[in-house]
Each structure stands twice: as structure tokens, then as C-alpha cells.
Amino acid sequence: MNEILKKAKEIHGQIVEDRRALHQIPELGMYLPETAAYIKDRLDEMEIQWKTIGGQLPEKMTRDFMEAGFPKMEKAEGIVAQIGSGSPCILLRADMDALPIKEKNNLKFCSGSEWGHMCGHDSHAAMLLGAARILKDMEGELKGTVKLLFQPGEETGAGARLMVENGLLKEKKPDAAFAMHVQPIENSGDAGYVMGVCSASLDTFILKITGKGGHSSQPQLCVDPLMIMNQVYQAVNLLLTRETDPAAMATLTCGVAQGGTAVNIIPDTAELHIGIRTLDVEASEHLRKRVPEIIDFYVKAWRGDYELTTFHTPCTYTDEKLCRELVPYIQEIAGTDKLKQIPPMTGTEDFGYITQEVPGMFLFLGAGKPGNAPLHNAHMVLDEEVFSEGAAIYANVAVSWLRGNK
Known part of the structure; x- marks a missing residue:
């Protein structure tokens, strides 16, 4: 078994615990104080340096988002953490905002809120926290720097843009970026990617x-x-x-x-x-x-x-050269037969604001089975068993890409 996957399975319980904790505190939009506080505390426990990124929103932007049905948002705040040092640098991104959908499941960790994590962003953040733990334990072996972005506002379509505008790529600009999204209607462990235009x-x-x-x-x-x-x-x-x-x-x-x-x-x-x-x-x-x-x-x-x-x-554009580099590292975790090229997603993903500036790859990770309730549905559920695999993919991509590009 791949050593990083082994490490991820050893901390599987913590990844699930993080996901369930985040699942119970869904927040909308650009400013997610409870979610951010939880992630900051976990990073502190792992002794990983972090800082907030964002700032006050222009009044017109606040009004525009309210016109679109979002709550009043006056500021944006994401979290950027760093592990390792030197060049090259790779960015791992996880979104962390929820949806204005009340969950209709009988899970013991449902939020009870009028909002819900029915797009799986809580699992993305938990998997990236798991990867952070692995990468911190391996920090002495890293051949460069890993930047971790816990991003708000993906569902607004502009969260990544505000992170970029507020300096995400200026201080220690990444040479590559990687993100993923769970898919409840695909078999757990199956993974797919697109080269070129990835999302509408x-x-x-x-x-x-x-x-x-x-x-x-x-x-x-x-x-x-x-x-x-x-x-x-x-x-x-x-x-x-x-x-x-x-x-x-x-x-x-x-x-x-x-x-x-x-x-x-x-x-x-x-x-x-x-x-x-x-x-x-x-x-x-x-x-x-x-x-x-x-x-x-x-x-x-x-x-x-x-x-x-x-x-x-904008469309999310994935870099063909980077995809070819990262595919073997993903296969080491998911398995050669589990990773496939798939058609572009007709949905929208604001990771495109990052891939406009940095070569990037976006991965879809199966976390359920065909016939399940889809994303953005009140009955959407995820297979928690796949979360350690997702954390391992994040970490293995970072470790291996740094080593290959030193």
C-alpha cells in the first residue's frame, strides 16, 4: 500500500470527525466565522502556520449579492496555510461554504439549520485538513512549499476571485494548483478528470x-x-x-x-x-x-x-501538461483502473479564477453510487469511507509533484 494512503487510513477517524463537525455548522457566502474558527483551531493543533485572506467587500458587491438572493455579506475571509519552504510551490484548494438548502436526512450529525452542506464542501475541507496532517508529518521530506487554501464563497461564483484579488497568488505564487470535488452519484473511489475546459x-x-x-x-x-x-x-x-x-x-x-x-x-x-x-x-x-x-x-x-x-x-481550464504529470500520482492512491478522462462538467466551478493565473487540475472523486441523490439535493449523502482516499490524493499529489519539479 502507498505510504501516504496508509497514513491517511490511520487518521480516517479524525477526517470523519472533522467532516461531521463542519457539517453541523453550515454557513453561506463569503464570511464563515464558525467554519473558519474550527479550521484555524485544527491547524493550530497541528502547529501549521496560517493567515486569513480577504477583506471588506465593496458596497455595490454586497448589494449585488443580496439582489441575487444571498444574505448580506460585507467581508470575505479565507484561510491560507503553508507547509514546507522554498521552490517550487503547489496550491491545494478546498471550498468550505454551504447552500441555502435544509437537509432532509436522518443522519445523527445533521445541522438542523435552514442551510446545509448539500454540495460536499464540508468533506473537501475535512480531506484537506487530513492532507495537512500528513504533509506536516512529512514536512522535512518536502522538496518545496505546499499552500493550502480553505476558500469561502464558491457557491457565489466569486469566492476564488476575491481570494486572488486579495493576494492569494502574490506572496509565494504557486507554480501549480490542484482541487477536487466529491460526486455522490458516482461509485466510491472512482475518479475523473478533464484536460482543457473542465466546467462551464x-x-x-x-x-x-x-x-x-x-x-x-x-x-x-x-x-x-x-x-x-x-x-x-x-x-x-x-x-x-x-x-x-x-x-x-x-x-x-x-x-x-x-x-x-x-x-x-x-x-x-x-x-x-x-x-x-x-x-x-x-x-x-x-x-x-x-x-x-x-x-x-x-x-x-x-x-x-x-x-x-x-x-x-469563467470556465475552469485544466492544464494538459499538469494533468499528465499528476495522473500517475492520483493512480497511486485511487488505482489505475479507477481514474478516467470524462466529459466536461456543465455546472460551474469558481476554481477557474485560479486556473486563469496558474496551471491547474480539477478532480472529481466518486463518493456514493449511481441512483443516489445528486449534489444540491436535500437528500444528498456521501460515503465517508472515501474521505481518507481523498486526503491521500491531496497529499500524494503535493509530495510527488514537488519532488518531480524540484
Whole structure:
């Protein structure tokens, strides 16, 4: 058995304990005080140096996230730890925020909160804490530096961006980065990766239209925001059929379309939320430009006013050379027959903000079986037996890559 995997299995109980503790304190967004306090305490116990990273959010960003349905967030705080010294340097990242989903399981460690870790981020943080323990015990053998990032705000699509903007890559810039995500609907221990574009970009447009309300018998005296909303809805959907390459994976969903109170009243306002995902960077850039143009044209054509809030999360791009380097190190833990290349994920992952700056690899780790409840579901559960394997993958990737690139 691989020595690092052996070490991980020896501390399996602690990894599970960490995951269950984090599972019971789910927090949303950029500032996760209870979660961060737990991780800091565990790092202190292991005598691993750490510091916080982040800072105050601009007022507009706070307002924009509230428009998108997040709680009021005035600051962002992640945790960066360091083990080893010198060059080269590899970054291991785990996200740690939860979702606004109340868990519907009978697990003895459910939180009871209206929020829940139904995306597995608690397991990512616990596995990285397990890897930290292994790496600290092996610190004298490391041929460089390992940076550990416990990241908030992944579900906002901007947590990694704020970490980068606040200096994650400036002090001791990593030469490579690695992250992973558990998959409850894949067999435990199976692992998959993508070379190239790994996850879809996500562009969100929150449109608030202001018209002039009145009686439905006198439409000439009104500016109907519902009619404007309908025009915009149809126009943006046509973008994908007439201005997007059919070969590009691109989807558009208007998940919110609302306004009005009665059949005989033209309301003052209406609201439309548009989300676009694509695996094609060129398509993303084009649509990001065209949607606001179409909104502006149609709203003004019908004499309305509007406010538009936008969010962008890029595709995560995984570096082919780095993937080829790391595959053997992952296979040493998972097994040669368990690691496969898979199609890109049509979901979104903000690790892309890091892979824009540093060669990176993203791994999907099976932690369940087909037929299980998927991610972002109130009944989602994970197989805890795979957590020591995940910790070993984190650690083995770091140790082996440093050795190979000294």
C-alpha cells in the first residue's frame, strides 16, 4: 500500500470527525466565522502556520449579492496555510461554504439549520485538513512549499476571485494548483478528470424593469413592464439560435420572471433573471456583450427604465501538461483502473479564477453510487469511507509533484 494512503487510513477517524463537525455548522457566502474558527483551531493543533485572506467587500458587491438572493455579506475571509519552504510551490484548494438548502436526512450529525452542506464542501475541507496532517508529518521530506487554501464563497461564483484579488497568488505564487470535488452519484473511489475546459462558465443577468402602472382599460397611459419583460425574454432566447455556434454547448434559462398582482392592473415593475452557461469561451464573451445590448434596446424602445446586475464566473481550464504529470500520482492512491478522462462538467466551478493565473487540475472523486441523490439535493449523502482516499490524493499529489519539479 502507498505510504501516504496508509497514513491517511490511520487518521480516517479524525477526517470523519472533522467532516461531521463542519457539517453541523453550515454557513453561506463569503464570511464563515464558525467554519473558519474550527479550521484555524485544527491547524493550530497541528502547529501549521496560517493567515486569513480577504477583506471588506465593496458596497455595490454586497448589494449585488443580496439582489441575487444571498444574505448580506460585507467581508470575505479565507484561510491560507503553508507547509514546507522554498521552490517550487503547489496550491491545494478546498471550498468550505454551504447552500441555502435544509437537509432532509436522518443522519445523527445533521445541522438542523435552514442551510446545509448539500454540495460536499464540508468533506473537501475535512480531506484537506487530513492532507495537512500528513504533509506536516512529512514536512522535512518536502522538496518545496505546499499552500493550502480553505476558500469561502464558491457557491457565489466569486469566492476564488476575491481570494486572488486579495493576494492569494502574490506572496509565494504557486507554480501549480490542484482541487477536487466529491460526486455522490458516482461509485466510491472512482475518479475523473478533464484536460482543457473542465466546467462551464456562468453569466447571470438580474433585470429590474420599471414602467408606469395603471388600469388595463387604458394601456395607452401606461408603460407595461410585463410586455417589455416578455420581449426581452424572447429576444435573449433567440441569441442562442442565431448568434451562437451550434457546436458550442450553451444553455440559457430565465429562472425568474415575475411581476403584477391582478388581471386588470398593469404593474409598475417586473423582474427577469437570465442565466447562461457555456463550455465555449468565445461564445461566453459574445453573449456577455450582447445580452445587455438587447436589454437596453428593448426596454428603451418601449419607454421603460431598468437596473441590471451582472455576475460572471469563467470556465475552469485544466492544464494538459499538469494533468499528465499528476495522473500517475492520483493512480497511486485511487488505482489505475479507477481514474478516467470524462466529459466536461456543465455546472460551474469558481476554481477557474485560479486556473486563469496558474496551471491547474480539477478532480472529481466518486463518493456514493449511481441512483443516489445528486449534489444540491436535500437528500444528498456521501460515503465517508472515501474521505481518507481523498486526503491521500491531496497529499500524494503535493509530495510527488514537488519532488518531480524540484
